[in-house]
Amino acid sequence: MxxxxxxxxxxxxxxxxxxxxxxxxxxxxxxxxxxxxxxxxxxxxxxxxxxxxxxxxxxxxxxxxxxxxxxxxxxxxxxxxxxxxxxxxxxxxxxxxxxxxxxxxxxxxxxxxxxxxxxxxxxxxxxxxxxxxxxxxxxxxxxxxxxxxxxxxxxxxxxxxxxxxxxxxxxxxxxxxxLASRKVRKPMACIPVHETGALLQALDGYSDPVTREGLQLLALTFTRTGELRGMRWDELREDGALWVIPPERMKLRLPHVVPLSTQAQAILATLREMTGDGPLVFDSPVRPGRALSENTFLFALYRLGYRGHMTAHGFRALASSVLNEHSGFAPDVIERQLAHKETDAVRAAYNRAQYLPQRRELMQWWADWLDSQRAAANPPSASE
CATH class of the missing domain: 3.30.160.390 (Integrase, DNA-binding domain)
Incomplete structure (x- = not known):
């Protein structure tokens, strides 16, 4: 049968x-x-x-x-x-x-x-x-x-x-x-470099304080959105000057070291007053104990008028473009900070913390560059 x-x-x-x-x-x-x-x-x-x-x-x-x-x-x-x-x-x-x-x-x-x-x-x-x-x-x-x-x-x-x-x-x-050709993926939307200052000013005026600080920190650290949303207070080292993301929260399952500029540390001090009672830096106001939802930052950019022009992931593209073209830092230093994929697994594991002194300088340079763009977008009037 x-x-x-x-x-x-x-x-x-x-x-x-x-x-x-x-x-x-x-x-x-x-x-x-x-x-x-x-x-x-x-x-x-x-x-x-x-x-x-x-x-x-x-x-x-x-x-x-x-x-x-x-x-x-x-x-x-x-x-x-x-x-x-x-x-x-x-x-x-x-x-x-x-x-x-x-x-x-x-x-x-x-x-x-x-x-x-x-x-x-x-x-x-x-x-x-x-x-x-x-x-x-x-x-x-x-x-x-x-x-x-x-x-x-x-x-x-x-x-x-x-x-x-x-x-x-x-x-x-x-x-x-x-086989038939693959569909070409559209790159994540990212503003032109010359619009950076206007974007930062728009972020400064966003109404929700935790989301506002989060977007500014995303701009300063250019990590992946999920890595930032899941940020925990106990991941900070060296009195808040260093953020170590554990491997289980990284795309490549390798730990990642993020030196924090003085500007980033100031944002975290502000956030500490808002969410410091719990383990998460970006604790959800809707579901306490859980991170902000996946689309929080993206929808905030939409509300600011950047739909189709900028995404949360776009900060990584912006940083990569500016750092590679204008900063003078070695490409290997920039790649380490972007946590891009290494073809050699052993080298990749070693490189998570490689070039750390140069990366500290890079992250401060980047934060200062963002400040300069913000200021240039709205220069003080002659009467000030």
Missing amino acids: TLTIKAVESAKPRERGYKLADGAGLYLFVTPAGNKSWRANHVRDGKQATRTYGRWPAVSLADARKAHQAVRNAPAQGAITFGDVARAWLKIKLPTLSNGKHQGQVSNTLAVFVLPTLGDRPIAGIKRAELVTVVRDVQTGGRIETAHRVASRVTEVFNYAQDEGLLEHHPAAGLTRT
């Missing part, structure tokens, strides 16, 4: 996981949480093992049968499969990624879109046309960005196989060129 689509759809979770047999060893496994995946048992290296073809509904009943039949038709030899190489590559790749969410995305794209079809195929026997079919199937329904990611990861798996001496050549080079 084989399964029907209706039987798969109506399978309900039970106290313990259970199997629904389809035929030829293929079965649907239903977990107590209600997740459903296609599986088959087999013997590998003399031991009982389970082969997984992917989760339902991402992998349909028909797709699972097709994948299972392909495995059964493959020669019973000890050839190294695409799945073997993919798992070995993931063990090396995943620890280098910034967070658990990204790690899950990389694993899942292979598990859902590639392994059901190619996982048990000997990697040396996979043809270019098969790879093109797999990645083009992904972009069906408009999933163009996902298809590009899948193609890139498939190519990385084959690169790894080649580097390990498992293949002399491979068919996955340039796989992304077989």
Whole structure:
């Protein structure tokens, strides 16, 4: 007796996981949480093992049968499969990624879109046309960005196989060129440099005091918005002259050191009077004990008339532009302070606090430059 689509759809979770047999060893496994995946048992290296073809509904009943039949038709030899190489590559790749969410995305794209079809195929026997079919199937329904990611990861798996001496050549080079073009992302809106002073004056007049001070501190530190919103009083060091952001709150999962200018320290002293009773510098007035909401700073810029012209993230672009073009500081010093990605993981970990004396000077230079722009936008009258 084989399964029907209706039987798969109506399978309900039970106290313990259970199997629904389809035929030829293929079965649907239903977990107590209600997740459903296609599986088959087999013997590998003399031991009982389970082969997984992917989760339902991402992998349909028909797709699972097709994948299972392909495995059964493959020669019973000890050839190294695409799945073997993919798992070995993931063990090396995943620890280098910034967070658990990204790690899950990389694993899942292979598990859902590639392994059901190619996982048990000997990697040396996979043809270019098969790879093109797999990645083009992904972009069906408009999933163009996902298809590009899948193609890139498939190519990385084959690169790894080649580097390990498992293949002399491979068919996955340039796989992304077989796909529709990605949508070009619009850069985050950022004002021209000459409008900096007017923006700062507008921020000075914003009505909500915590948001106002927060935007000014964002301009002075040019950190990512989430890093600033989550700022805690216990992250300040050296009597408030240094802010150390822990790795779990950084995009790249590495600690980041932010020297604080005298202007930034003055803002924090003002904020201390407003929110200093709790652990968060930017405690939410709506939900005490939690940080300001994600869109607080962005919506404030909208209210000031900067919709489409400036975003909270735009302060990073503004700082990068000015510092690289006008400050005279070395590019490496600027990059360290922007906490941009390093290609070398060891160097990246070391560089979080590298150039610290120069970065202290840079941050004070930047704060003084902002003050000069604010003053130039509204020079005193002759009578003053």
